[in-house]
Amino acid sequence: MEQLLQQVINGISLGSIYALIALGYTMVYGIIKLINFAHCDVYMIGAYVGYFCMTTFRLGFVPSLLIAMVVCTLLGVAIEKIAYKPLRNATRIAVLITAIGVSMFLEYGTMFFVKATSRSYPEMTGIMTERFNFGNVVITMQQVMILVITVVLMILLQFIVRKTRIGKAMRAVSMDRDAAELMGINIDGTISFTFALGSALAGAAGVLVGVYYNSINPLMGVLPGLKAFVAAVFGGIGIIPGAMIGGYFIGMVEVFVSGYGGSLYRDAVVFGILILILIVKPTGLLGKNTGEKV
Amino acid sequence: MSVILNIEKLTKSFGGLTAVSNVNIKLEQGELVGLIGPNGAGKTTVFNLLTGVYVPTAGTITLSKEGKNTALQGLKPYKVCMNGVARTFQNIRLFKDLTVLDNVRIAMHKNVKYGLLSGFLHLPSYHREEKKLMEKSIELLKIFKLDDKKDEYAKNLPYGEQRHLEIARALATNPVLLLLDEPAAGMNPAETAKLTELIKWIREKFNLTIILIEHDMSLVMKICERIYVLDYGMVIAKGTPDEIKTNKRVIEAYLGEDVSNA
């Protein structure tokens, strides 16, 4: 029982990170129908920005987190403006290949500058090292921080999407871009804003992962990125609450599979889930079916 | 005369919306029947149900050919086509980046008799069958005066010729029943007149039964022997063109109720 509880706690931490990344995938897919392969590398850049803030500039956790989010926001918007915007009317395959190209560019560009070796995040100090023991179940302060920050960011995101003008514009564009444009919505601005939001969340996830797992490298985004995407598909791609549910689900699955002896097949199970969902219900848990109009 | 197509109680709902409800249509061999109605009445949905693009919510579609009855409802589009039903699309769906010749040759695929192995190795059966295929395609394209444009990309044809190529492609599947979805859309009166003659002619030549969706009333009234009128997914009238012209419900559906009250 205690072991189970411990797994659940670990699963929530990992799931929070997947959920934060998945939100970026899902929002971008919702608005321009693109699997933004470069998203996982924005998360990696976030981790590196946090790293340099904490080591080179000796900043604390919170300022580092905020700076990483700001840098990632700018990066996300830049990627969209440079690589995707000129392809607004190109075929989906062309844009997808561009996304793969941007992703590789970020990975190997980073590797070129910081080398391929892993770096370890600085040791946390003070309040961040607290541990809470409940019998044999341990909750670390870092896990609490991850959950709190994730929940705060999600509430903020929901507020922006549901209650603000720009959020309304986002929803309108993702429903019908042409109609939204005719209603006077600034399409390019809205798309850029979507990239900005998603990238900020990914940047936060990057710093949190650095703090939690301690080790970062230029290819660290690839696998979590794919899994976060699986999470987005699981919840129903394009649907924001779906990405949150999916993130926690995939996090739990992963922790439980490795916790109960299957750690070697951990990743295979996640991809197995992906293929299963795609076959059984490609629109995901919360998705609705829409066929092609003939 | 024998019944070739019998549609009974055909219904299709999308979620809460019933696009086609309880439609009954019966077609005699060799007939040319019009399917008309206001925009959104469910005409194209009927075609999509007939050709297997949509699966009906309820109802049956029976095709009778050479004394054999086949249930078409629920079959995949290619199976429906194999049974001898071919169609054109309202919004032209040619293979745009392929040549005129390839468009027709692809539609003849189901009648090509060589296997995969012969396709890989170009065995004698490949050469024999491809030669036959070429001759048949050219013959068909000649009817539509497209044979001298056989190596042109479909997307480069003028609009009217694209519509013609769609009909040619449908005929290439060797159908007994042809469904034409607004073949005269976007054509000028002279082109429409020519198309009218062509439709009549191919019906005789290929021994076809035809259902025609069309907004151009001059075309419909001129060539259709019988007409079905759809509104809100239901058949509201059927009969000869003269009967339809004077039918009160049809006029209401087209012009709104106020007119008939006035």
Next chain:
Amino acid sequence: MKKIFEKQAVRKLIFLALTFIIVQLLIYADIIDAYLQNTLTAICINIILAVSLNLITGFTGQFSLGHAGFMSIGAYTCAIITLRMPTIFGFFLGVFAGAIFAALVGFIVGLPTLRLRGDYLAIATLGMAEIIRIIFINLKITNGAAGLQNIPRFTNWTWLFIFMVGTVLLITNFLKSTHGRACIAIREDEIAADSMGINTTKYKVIAFIIGAFCAGIAGALYASYFYFLKPNIFDFLKSVNVLVIVVLGGLGSVSGSILAAILLEIISTFLQSFSELRMVIYALLLVVIMLFRPQGLMGSKEVTLAVFNRLGGNLKSGMSKLEQRFKSKKGRV
């Protein structure tokens, strides 16, 4: 008509024979040394991979990101067989068993996933390739993450050439048949193709199986040349590598894939010592091509030997003009 046909076939044959002999002579003369032979092998294997992926993605329009998965199945099958049976017979058995095994997996994976469209299929195939890789990491017979060593080498220029020409010919023949046209119709408009009597699921699966089969051959040749295998050779990046070749050459152009495979391998040979920079350039190439020439170098067009005809024709007409001038001058004198 028939005569022209035969003439073309003869020309093709001469062209192929000449290519083979010249390269063979260069190898004998040691101008293509051991290092360049690696490049040559990589080119041939990449041509097989790219042409077969082009069949799936460029011609049938099914976006696959899992080609490395099929390649790895061929590679491991061939390696395991030749390690136990280090004879030329074992090599053949390995190549064909690898190809068939890859095709089988292609069939099993393709049947359910090919109902998916566009990016969903891409992700499903990517997931499939990752699962295959993880299985190879965990199996005993493949020696896990450490991989297999000392695989006997049978792959040489002769076999590479035969298998490369064989697979490319098979695929081009297929594309010129009614079955190939059915595949292309699916790319153009799936619903229209279906309505014209083409069993779209069947042909998508067929294209997938042929592609997997050829990728299996490529993998087997790879295993039998480079002595050693480990699962991480066949990661997502390898699939992307093949995709880059196909896209650069042009989706829907066999000759484009061949040219791009040669071009990219030469570039990467030059950049061998800067591996990170090489990947950055690769990545930039992808983005730049998509931004400025999304149809690739060749679009969907093909280079044929007619290019040589035209060149030859120009030469001939040039010569005859010269001759005439010469004659007329002579006449004047």
